[in-house]
Amino acid sequence: MSAIVAALPGPVPYRPSLRKGLQPYAVVLALLVFVAWSLDYLDIDLERLPGLLGRLADVLSQRYFPPDLEHIRRPDYLAAVGETFQMSYAATVVGMLIAVPLAWFASFNLSPHRRLLYPAARLIIAGCRSVHEMIWTILIVEILGFGMLPGTVAMTLFCIGFSGKLFTEAVEAIQPGQVEAIRATGANALQVFVFAALPQVRVAWTGIAIYSWDVVFRASTVVGFFGAGGMGAFLRESVQRVDSHRVAAILLSIIAIVFVAELISAWVRDRMLRAVA
Amino acid sequence: MPTTTSSAPWPISPAMPPVLEICDLRVSYVAGPEVLKGISFAVGADEFVAIIGSSGAGKSTLIRCVNRLVEPSHGRVLFNGRDMLRLDSGDLRRERRNIGMIFQQFNLIERMSVIDNVLTGRLGHTGTLRSLFRMFRREDIERAVRLLDRFGLAEHIDKRADQLSGGQRQRVGIARALIQNPGLLLVDEPTSSLDPKISREVMALIRDAAREFAIPVLCNIHDVALALEFGTRVIGLQGGRVMFDAPAAEVDQIVLNRIYNMEVL
Ligand SMILES: Nc1ncnc2c1ncn2[C@@H]1O[C@H](COP(=O)(O)OP(=O)(O)OP(=O)(O)O)[C@@H](O)[C@H]1O
Ligand SMILES: [Mg+2]
Numbered sequence: 001m002s003a004i005v006a007a008l009p010g011p012v013p014y015r016p017s018l019r020k021g022l023q024p025y026a027v028v029l030a031l032l033v034f035v036a037w038s039l040d041y042l043d044i045d046l047e048r049l050p051g052l053l054g055r056l057a058d059v060l061s062q063r064y065f066p067p068d069l070e071h072i073r074r075p076d077y078l079a080a081v082g083e084t085f086q087m088s089y090a091a092t093v094v095g096m097l098i099a100v101p102l103a104w105f106a107s108f109n110l111s112p113h114r115r116l117l118y119p120a121a122r123l124i125i126a127g128c129r130s131v132h133e134m135i136w137t138i139l140i141v142e143i144l145g146f147g148m149l150p151g152t153v154a155m156t157l158f159c160i161g162f163s164g165k166l167f168t169e170a171v172e173a174i175q176p177g178q179v180e181a182i183r184a185t186g187a188n189a190l191q192v193f194v195f196a197a198l199p200q201v202r203v204a205w206t207g208i209a210i211y212s213w214d215v216v217f218r219a220s221t222v223v224g225f226f227g228a229g230g231m232g233a234f235l236r237e238s239v240q241r242v243d244s245h246r247v248a249a250i251l252l253s254i255i256a257i258v259f260v261a262e263l264i265s266a267w268v269r270d271r272m273l274r275a276v277a
Numbered sequence: 278m279p280t281t282t283s284s285a286p287w288p289i290s291p292a293m294p295p296v297l298e299i300c301d302l303r304v305s306y307v308a309g310p311e312v313l314k315g316i317s318f319a320v321g322a323d324e325f326v327a328i329i330g331s332s333g334a335g336k337s338t339l340i341r342c343v344n345r346l347v348e349p350s351h352g353r354v355l356f357n358g359r360d361m362l363r364l365d366s367g368d369l370r371r372e373r374r375n376i377g378m379i380f381q382q383f384n385l386i387e388r389m390s391v392i393d394n395v396l397t398g399r400l401g402h403t404g405t406l407r408s409l410f411r412m413f414r415r416e417d418i419e420r421a422v423r424l425l426d427r428f429g430l431a432e433h434i435d436k437r438a439d440q441l442s443g444g445q446r447q448r449v450g451i452a453r454a455l456i457q458n459p460g461l462l463l464v465d466e467p468t469s470s471l472d473p474k475i476s477r478e479v480m481a482l483i484r485d486a487a488r489e490f491a492i493p494v495l496c497n498i499h500d501v502a503l504a505l506e507f508g509t510r511v512i513g514l515q516g517g518r519v520m521f522d523a524p525a526a527e528v529d530q531i532v533l534n535r536i537y538n539m540e541v542l
Contacts, residue, residue, distance in 0.1 A: 187400035188370060
């Protein structure tokens with residue numbers, strides 16, 4: 001026994017609890033049990049999995065090969081690629097113009113009005129998120145008809161939900177001390193937001209903004225499938241005609257373009273983060 | 278002693294009404310026990326009140342009730358005769374403009390320049406639109422430059438606040454409070470993050486500015502030696518109550534031992 005500390009006069013007031021120690025492991029175990037039960041309940045036959053890759057190769061080589069590369073070099077397809085870029089860009093910019101004030105209203109630490117604006121902004125962001133972006137597209141095509149406009153609107157709603165939530169979380173994670181210091185000078189709610197919050201979230205928000213464009217662009221490549229314009233419209237047409245070689249070419253082009261978009265956004269992000277850090 | 282007001286802490290002679298008067302202040306944080314259990318005292322215009330007490334005694338809570346960063350559950354906080362606890366949010370903001378605050382962790386905006394940090398002290402007097410573009414008034418900017426110059430920070434004006442040393446940051450924090458032209462300074466452990474030499478410099482800076490501009494000071498401070506050196510009056514808190522309240526010259530070892538339960542000294 002070490003004599004560095006004196007013995008306690010009474011009983012030790014703390015005892016380690018095995019129950020608490022086991023808790024995290026029990027949670028993981030429960031999750032795994034649930035997976036096993038689900039597989040059983042859904043009657044999922046895992047024995048069919050091993051052949052998956054081989055069969056995928058068969059299907060690709062027999063049905064889709066060779067891709068009809070002529071099709072994706074047609075000027076109207078290239079124009080659709082450009083339109084898809086524009087749609088995603090417009091939707092991201094407009095979406096963020098709306099998401100920024102919403103994020104201010106929806107952050108519990110800085111909301112200028114806790115009883116009205118706070119729940120309202122939370123509701124709008126959650127509402128945008130609770131509907132999948134493709135469902136938004138279908139709904140809005142239903143209302144506005146075919147074309148670029150419904151796609152842009154649907155992507156804007158998607159962007160509001162997506163970036164709004166991330167913006168809000170960044171604001172809620174700022175250091176409260178700086179907020180208190182600015183509040184203590186008699187600044188109003190907007191001044192507190194601009195002076196205490198924005199400098200702290202500048203870097204995070206820049207990253208979120210570029211990531212949002214990335215995600216919105218990826219979604220924009222397929223909204224056309226539901227009648228909302230852009231590259232996806234060509235995909236739908238080829239699928240309906242069961243022209244597998246064209247489908248293959250379009251899918252390839254989407255993968256390639258999303259990959260390029262990812263490279264661009266990574267580069268811009270790098271540049272921007274260095275500029276605002 | 279030159280400070281006649283401090284020997285009779287409360288009430289103070291009618292000729293010189295107290296700047297701050299705290300009556301039966303009680304605070305409990307959500308669903309907790311009372312942290313302040315009925316605090317009363319008054320602060321005159323020429324006083325530097327040092328509040329001492331062991332950790333958890335309620336010093337920070339007390340000081341933060343004055344500008345309502347913490348909402349008390351009961352009592353009155355009269356600042357120049359107005360009850361801070363009865364103000365609506367607009368009036369509260371207007372009163373906060375007249376109360377400067379200095380923090381233990383400085384609480385500067387790290388990613389903003391030193392001079393902009395000082396100028397945030399004028400936000401309450403700057404229109405929202407102007408402040409959005411950081412278009413502070415010319416006289417405010419001049420004053421900020423003069424304050425920074427006086428505190429030896431002239432060559433750091435354009436630097437980002439996170440590039441300064443601890444002592445320099447606290448000077449910026451003090452300049453931010455002073456540029457408000459406050460009628461009261463609230464100071465919460467201004468030296469706890471600083472080394473002993475810088476600590477005394479910072480305390481001297483606060484005291485000298487307070488004297489020069491006749492600003493009363495309410496200052497939490499762990500270090501009893503600093504409290505006795507810079508305070509004109511010492512209030513000892515223990516367990517959310519005022520244990521003693523006396524001019525600094527009258528505080529002796531026995532009282533100190535009592536308040537710190539002989540742990541600290
Ligand atoms: N935000 C809070 N929520 C709940 N309890 C709090 C909160 N802030 C402080 N307390 C409690 O109130 C009591 C007084 O805290 P306070 O910070 O005022 O003490 P202090 O005298 O300033 O201590 P220190 O010298 O360590 O700064 C403590 O028991 C603390 O646990
Ligand atoms: Mg404290």
